[in-house]
Amino acid sequence: MQHLAARLRLRSVIRIAIPLVILVALGGCLMPPTPETTQGKDIFGLYTVVFIMGAIVFFAVEAAIVWAVIRYRRRDDRLPDQLHGNTFIEILWTAIPTVIVLVLFAISLTTLNQIDAKSTPAVTIEVDAFQWQWSFHYLDGDSNPSNDYIVTGTDAAPPVMGLPTGEPVKLILKSEDVIHSFFVPHFLIKRDVIPFPPGEQPNTLEFTIVNAGTYAGQCAEFCGTGHSRMLFSIQAMAPAAYQTWLASAKAGMTPAPSATPAPNETVVDLTAHNIAFDKSTLEVPAGQPFVIHFVNNDTIQHEVAIYDSSGKAVFTGRTITEGTVDYQVPALPAGTYRFQCDIHPQVMFGTLTAK
């Protein structure tokens, strides 16, 4: 008998516990990603309040529906009381949602003012969205773009935006073609990148990152065939590390190389000038990583990408404007490859042989 009682108790515990666990898990799935900016934390707080209120309304009303449906199912042919209404209760249930809406509005307005608060930005970046990638232009305030760090993404290598933690960042969002949207889920915010007519100010987005880390982002406004490939990421680091990162990025070096370069690496030189490469053939050893020392003498963007015979990209370099970069190319199997500038593939190309 004791066994049976224990089993019954266990069963009822399970009966309550399992749905509870499922509910909590589902509720957890319905919470946004960990917020990583001060503004994101404000939004997360507001979301939590709104979500809890929504959950209460959900359970209360669904319970009322289910209860009414089960309790008042038809049992006999008697006609129920023909109840037409009740003024008091109708006024009451007009007033309750009104109060909820007013309270939510007050809280959300407070949050809106918090996240819209402006401060002097430590870093200002012009974000250029285009079909279908991003270009980040670090503005240094000297109104000379030639010494600025600009990074433009490709499908194979989405751009990385290095940013300091703890300092206000301002993005100026510009588009030359269609509407895009700058969205970082971990910041809980997006803002549309709109091609405004001349004379109108572009949208801006300001935030302060709290924690170091890498946060994925992508375009959130449908912008055409390449929409799903408009990815980018944000690499947040301590201010000192950020300064080092920016200096090395400006110098055209691959940011923060994790491995030391092999001592006797092959280095091949390639120069772009007047929208042409200086060489039409390159030769590298097969099965060994090598470096392309790429010099761009033009004031427009170039890069180097390598394709195998089937047309698949095996390497895509970072785009640079008037500068130098050392591309670390992974080992290639023996064979003939095409190299080209993805921005000017018709005029800037050549053959790369690995043997």
Next chain:
Amino acid sequence: MATTTLTPQVGSYRRSWILEWLTTVDHKKIGIMYIVNSFLFFFLAGILALAVRSELAVPGLQFLDDATYNQAFTMHGTIMIFLFVVPVLAGFANYIVPLQIGAPDMAFPRINALSFWLLPLGGGLILSGYLFGGAAAEGWTGYTPLSSAYSPGPGTDLWLIGLLLVGTASILGSINFIATIFKMRAPGMTFFRMPIFVWTVLVTATLILLATPVLAAGLIALFIDRNYGGSFFEPATGGNPILWQHIFWFFGHPEVYIVILPAMGVVSEVLPTFSRKPLFGYRAFVFATIAIGLLSFSVWAHHMFTTGVVFLPFFSFMTALIAVPTGVKMFNWIATMYRGSISFTTAMLFAVGFLAMFLIGGISGVMMAEAPVDFHLQDTYFAVAHLHYVFFGGAVMGVFAATYYWFPKMFGRRLNEKLGKVHFWLMLIGFNVTFFPMHILGIQGMPRRIADYSPTAGWTVWNFISTIGAFTIAISILPFLLNVVATFINGERVGDDPWEGNTLEWATSSPPPPYNFDRLPPVRSERPVFDLRHRHDRERLLGEAAMAAVEEHS
């Protein structure tokens, strides 16, 4: 004195039934054609949805390329909204409204036929883009400048012209409904004795009349931009792409209520009938419907919170405010069932399904009405989940409730209840398995309208579940189709008033004669047929009361 008998001459001259249907101006036949046409478009757009869901089941592009994918979701959205949910409910309104107000037909029968025939024409044009190098692929919202300078093909032009025709059909239909409801009500049917479904159709028609011309203007402006060097939306030449969003959503948000109000009307007919009680708070319900209609014109920019160019507090507040009249309706519906005597017919199940699912769409709507929350959720799968809980969990549940409820009126036969229940439960489960995970995906940050996503994004599991749900919905359609076919072959004949309805359509034969009514019962309340059915009860009650009074005095 010689008596002349007038026999109705309808049907006295013969023509083939095809010609009869093609040239009919009878609101009942036109209503049925609306419904059949809409369901055909529903199945087509459903197949497109399956294509979209199949592509998203796992990362990578397996079935479609980017361009085909974009066309698929654009056509899915456009057809579902403009050629299914709006016209199917217009079809039920066409059939039911004249019957419910005791009228012989719509006010303008020929315009009625015209507004129907514009639909397959418009829909055909929209789809014909597939024959000319690809259908429109800018989403059903067609945002500029993507839909102007950056989409050169003829697909977008065909989309514009097709939508213009469909919009014209809506406008003509709305004028017809307003004239019919104002001028053709039976004697005794005052405004506050009209069935709630008629009220919702009246408010809907007013919304169409005020909102759709704005869309039409926008479509024409965009057509000029695309083909005649116009510059309404073209930033390079001084136009503003945001203007399109204002125009589109000034139409587009009332459009949501154009879809949901008649479905609410259906639910407000079905719940009282199967609870055997009057609708709780009839007047409050009417005022709530009007309030929703008015508010719907002050909330359009909540679709534009992330554009950075709209005044957030106003639109945020007005949007959340719509929750108040909507909440009133929800409570009235539940109070209608309270202390009722509820029978679970398939129509009732779909009506209760509407309550349970629309509630979720309403709550997620209030969440997104708070601008900062919307900064995160806008244009993610959360919005997709929200709009499907409103359009599918709301409107489509209402459409099926209407189908099961009024089928016996239209054809004199009742749809099979067992198959109906299989249909309901499969669809309810499939619906939630498809769309609930989309909330989670959106909160995690998955943008809408992407053809592909990274396997490392962590979205694979929920997408896969969602795709399983989509196929469950598709399977749930099979018992429905089987049911319709089987009922036509061998369905149960159930007489004129199988459900013990309350409103005038149940006072005539099933199907009704071409002129609708041989005689009309007196209209003394919003439930004339209920009064007729229970007139003896009342006499008995009055008699008993009188006897009691007499006994007291004696």
